[in-house]
Amino acid sequence: MNPLVLSDADYKAVFERITQLALEYVASVGDQPSFPKITGSETEALFAKPLPEQGMGNCSLDDLDRVIEFVRVTSPRFLGYVLGSGEPIGAAADLLASVLNQNVTAWRSSPSAVTIERVVVGWLAEAIGCTGFSGSLTGGGSSANLMGLALAREARVPANECGARPGTVYASEQIHMSIPKAIALLGIGRENLRLIPCDDNFRIRVDLLRTSVERDVRAGLTPIAIVGSAGTVSTGSIDPLPELAEVARESGAWFHVDGAYGALAAIAEPAKFAGLNQTDSLSLDPHKWLYQPLDCGCLLYRDAAAARRAFSHTGDYAKSLVDDPVEGFAFFEETIELSRRFRALKIWLSLRYHGLGNFREAIRNDLTHAQLLAGLIAKQPELELLAPVALSAVCFRYRSRNDADRECDALNQEILQRVVRRGKVFLSNATIHGSFALRACIVNHRTTPEDIEQVVSEVLAVGRELSAG
Numbered sequence: 001m002n003p004l005v006l007s008d009a010d011y012k013a014v015f016e017r018i019t020q021l022a023l024e025y026v027a028s029v030g031d032q033p034s035f036p037k038i039t040g041s042e043t044e045a046l047f048a049k050p051l052p053e054q055g056m057g058n059c060s061l062d063d064l065d066r067v068i069e070f071v072r073v074t075s076p077r078f079l080g081y082v083l084g085s086g087e088p089i090g091a092a093a094d095l096l097a098s099v100l101n102q103n104v105t106a107w108r109s110s111p112s113a114v115t116i117e118r119v120v121v122g123w124l125a126e127a128i129g130c131t132g133f134s135g136s137l138t139g140g141g142s143s144a145n146l147m148g149l150a151l152a153r154e155a156r157v158p159a160n161e162c163g164a165r166p167g168t169v170y171a172s173e174q175i176h177m178s179i180p181k182a183i184a185l186l187g188i189g190r191e192n193l194r195l196i197p198c199d200d201n202f203r204i205r206v207d208l209l210r211t212s213v214e215r216d217v218r219a220g221l222t223p224i225a226i227v228g229s230a231g232t233v234s235t236g237s238i239d240p241l242p243e244l245a246e247v248a249r250e251s252g253a254w255f256h257v258d259g260a261y262g263a264l265a266a267i268a269e270p271a272k273f274a275g276l277n278q279t280d281s282l283s284l285d286p287h288k289w290l291y292q293p294l295d296c297g298c299l300l301y302r303d304a305a306a307a308r309r310a311f312s313h314t315g316d317y318a319k320s321l322v323d324d325p326v327e328g329f330a331f332f333e334e335t336i337e338l339s340r341r342f343r344a345l346k347i348w349l350s351l352r353y354h355g356l357g358n359f360r361e362a363i364r365n366d367l368t369h370a371q372l373l374a375g376l377i378a379k380q381p382e383l384e385l386l387a388p389v390a391l392s393a394v395c396f397r398y399r400s401r402n403d404a405d406r407e408c409d410a411l412n413q414e415i416l417q418r419v420v421r422r423g424k425v426f427l428s429n430a431t432i433h434g435s436f437a438l439r440a441c442i443v444n445h446r447t448t449p450e451d452i453e454q455v456v457s458e459v460l461a462v463g464r465e466l467s468a469g
């Protein structure tokens with residue numbers, strides 16, 4: 001008897017228990033605290049147990065209750081960072097994807113899975129107004145940005161054969177940290193990333209961008225890429241994409257857009273994202289604003305040949321022997337990964353089950369909720385909105401008795417910690433013009449107007465408590 005292979009009945013018991021736990025979790029998310037009440041040492045005490053030499057059988061499932069009790073809950077009032085809310089149909093598909101255990105690397109390794117990923121990538125492109133782009137699903141926005149900049153580097157200063165050559169990359173000072181990280185990893189060097197100041201709406205100053213590019217060109221440097229943001233992480237601002245496309249065209253630079261946070265909102269508000277279809281590559285994150293379970297990012301590109309130039313390193317053992325373009329297709333020729341998970345199944349099933357229209361509606365609700373929150377903040381003299389609300393990120397603070405910045409920062413830091421500890425709403429923070437801001441980011445299909453009202457009442461309650469003390 002092979003101890004790793006169970007009977008149908010034993011498998012059924014395990015799968016039924018897992019399904020039951022999953023369904024209980026989904027049913028309970030509305031009532032859960034927005035963050036579990038537990039300390040670091042308590043989690044260690046609970047879970048840091050010796051590696052079992054002997055199998056525990058069904059007893060191994062017992063601790064799953066504790067795992068679930070102390071995860072960060074996908075509550076409708078979890079509004080920190082840019083964290084999607086986990087759509088359960090996608091989650092069910094993810095379980096099946098794991099059971100199917102497909103290697104989505106080439107048509108010949110998994111015909112239906114590879115075809116579905118190509119279809120889903122096409123759907124995503126079409127949904128945001130970039131019909132005709134191709135691409136692939138990734139672990140997240142950071143890897144999509146890394147891959148986008150790898151395409152840029154190979155297109156403008158090819159490095160695959162002879163090593164990295166100097167060149168410059170341009171982005172606003174609001175750019176997400178995954179861009180400098182990618183530039184470091186690609187050997188371009190962070191000193192060659194020009195961080196361009198923003199206007200009052202946290203959008204890149206195109207006049208200063210032009211000056212910077214011209215200065216570098218005069219100095220003999222090669223502009224590799226201009227990176228725009230379609231939703232900056234702090235405030236959700238969207239750079240003027242058509243103008244960035246023009247500067248890229250004029251300077252011969254690649255045009256990449258980091259749309260990990262915002263680009264999928266083009267499904268609901270295409271006008272805000274004019275110019276998205278003028279990019280050479282762009283990242284988006286279905287695990288953020290398409291509410292899909294982690295992990296699932298996506299890189300789209302206009303020209304698949306550019307992706308192959310960057311990533312094709314086929315060993316003899318992997319060469320395709322067929323002429324048919326569909327059957328010969330290989331993701332590993334266009335991506336970093338060779339072995340790849342069947343990420344597309346969750347998007348495919350979730351989109352087919354609900355329809356794009358319902359996602360559009362959910363994204364619209366998030367945008368409306370952000371405006372609702374901004375409006376409620378504006379009505380409270382004790383609160384101050386710190387940045388325009390371009391998408392669904394709302395940055396604000398509680399005013400201290402005297403508005404000296406340092407005192408205000410310290411007060412709001414304390415407010416944030418106490419609000420999170422109270423467990424009713426979860427906020428994170430941002431730095432706006434050097435000041436500490438409370439930040440709510442609404443990419444949550446379960447959030448209601450009442451949840452938004454609770455953000456205000458919680459911050460006011462804690463702010464008043466601290467100010468009185």
Ligand SMILES: Cc1ncc(COP(=O)(O)O)c(C=O)c1O
Nearest residue numbers: 082140141142176232233260261
């Ligand atoms: C604007 C932006 N870009 C990139 C990322 C990175 O995405 P991921 O966390 O999926 O790697 C984020 C994450 O919040 C983001 O907000």
